[in-house]
Amino acid sequence: MSEPSSLPIGPVAFIGGGNMARSLIGGLVARGVAAGDIRVAEPVAALREALQRDFGVACFDNAQAAADGASVWLLAVKPQVMREVCASLAEQARAQRPLAISIAAGITASQLDRWLGGEVAVVRAMPNTPALLGVGITGLYANAAAAPRFDQAAGLLDAVGPTVRIDEETQMDAVTAVSGSGPAYVFLLAEAMQQAGQAQGLSADAARALVRQTLLGAATMLTQSEEPAEVLRARVTSPGGTTQAAIKTFEAGGFRDLVDSAIAAATRRGRELSAANE
Ligand SMILES: NC(=O)C1=CN([C@@H]2O[C@H](COP(=O)(O)OP(=O)(O)OC[C@H]3O[C@@H](n4cnc5c(N)ncnc54)[C@H](O)[C@@H]3O)[C@@H](O)[C@H]2O)C=CC1
Numbered sequence: 001m002s003e004p005s006s007l008p009i010g011p012v013a014f015i016g017g018g019n020m021a022r023s024l025i026g027g028l029v030a031r032g033v034a035a036g037d038i039r040v041a042e043p044v045a046a047l048r049e050a051l052q053r054d055f056g057v058a059c060f061d062n063a064q065a066a067a068d069g070a071s072v073w074l075l076a077v078k079p080q081v082m083r084e085v086c087a088s089l090a091e092q093a094r095a096q097r098p099l100a101i102s103i104a105a106g107i108t109a110s111q112l113d114r115w116l117g118g119e120v121a122v123v124r125a126m127p128n129t130p131a132l133l134g135v136g137i138t139g140l141y142a143n144a145a146a147a148p149r150f151d152q153a154a155g156l157l158d159a160v161g162p163t164v165r166i167d168e169e170t171q172m173d174a175v176t177a178v179s180g181s182g183p184a185y186v187f188l189l190a191e192a193m194q195q196a197g198q199a200q201g202l203s204a205d206a207a208r209a210l211v212r213q214t215l216l217g218a219a220t221m222l223t224q225s226e227e228p229a230e231v232l233r234a235r236v237t238s239p240g241g242t243t244q245a246a247i248k249t250f251e252a253g254g255f256r257d258l259v260d261s262a263i264a265a266a267t268r269r270g271r272e273l274s275a276a277n278e
């Protein structure tokens with residue numbers, strides 16, 4: 001195994017050490033980033049202890065202490081507390097001129113810039129929890145001040161999966177709805193398939209094993225094949241066979257419309273989170 005490397009961008013301070021921060025930190029450390037380059041502010045003692053124990057990162061009970069000396073701040077708190085957290089860091093932002101990367105759903109770059117005191121290099125990033133395993137994907141949008149530092153943000157997030165640059169900030173809500181929230185839709189499908197398998201007489205263990213490996217296999221085909229999803233689907237669907245019976249049932253039940261409405265609702269919710277926390 002290679003030695004942990006220092007981040008080329010210097011120390012990173014995570015402000016918030018909850019679910020998504022944990023996935024990112026775990027992914028970065030597993031990919032060889034030195035734990036000593038990662039500082040975390042998290043008010044919940046049990047979460048601090050777990051992060052320290054599992055990844056060896058330095059944890060603090062307040063944002064200012066973690067941010068001190070860090071050239072990149074990764075803001076990983078809920079949208080509802082972002083304004084207050086940024087206000088508490090505004091003085092330090094003026095002195096340190098950090099690159100501020102926010103992963104909060106909805107909260108805009110101009111809100112973050114204003115709350116941090118103005119003239120701040122802000123990148124909005126929308127990662128997802130598979131980052132923990134190095135198979136996340138992150139949408140990235142940079143404000144004008146962050147444009148020269150875009151590569152720093154991309155370099156950091158690239159460690160936990162590919163990144164996609166987004167030029168229109170308004171599209172970040174759609175990114176959130178598709179890939180930020182997306183793993184939850186797949187987990188919902190897994191739950192539903194497992195229950196349905198049990199309803200057809202399978203044991204819980206057998207249903208679980210069949211569903212998990214089927215999702216892994218399908219996702220692997222989707223990512224490793226040049227062919228689009230509909231072609232891969234057609235190959236499973238024998239005319240007059242079992243798959244066709246299931247697909248017809250999905251279509252008759254409005255599956256595509258339902259997915260469309262769900263993703264539209266998530267996109268809308270992103271916009272609401274921005275307005276509600278103004
Ligand atoms: N969970 C996910 O899959 C994803 C979440 N996000 C975004 O990441 C952000 C965090 O979400 P989660 O990790 O799911 O939430 P979470 O609730 O697990 O984590 C937020 C953490 O911030 C901490 N916190 C609260 N006030 C703080 C303060 N003043 N200073 C430092 N830390 C403070 C909380 O104690 C909590 O542990 C949200 O803005 C969300 O929109 C983005 C992409 C995916």
Ligand SMILES: O=C(O)[C@@H]1CCC=N1
Binds near residue numbers: 105176180181
């Ligand atoms: O549910 C949420 O609001 C966050 C953003 C994307 C995933 N989790």
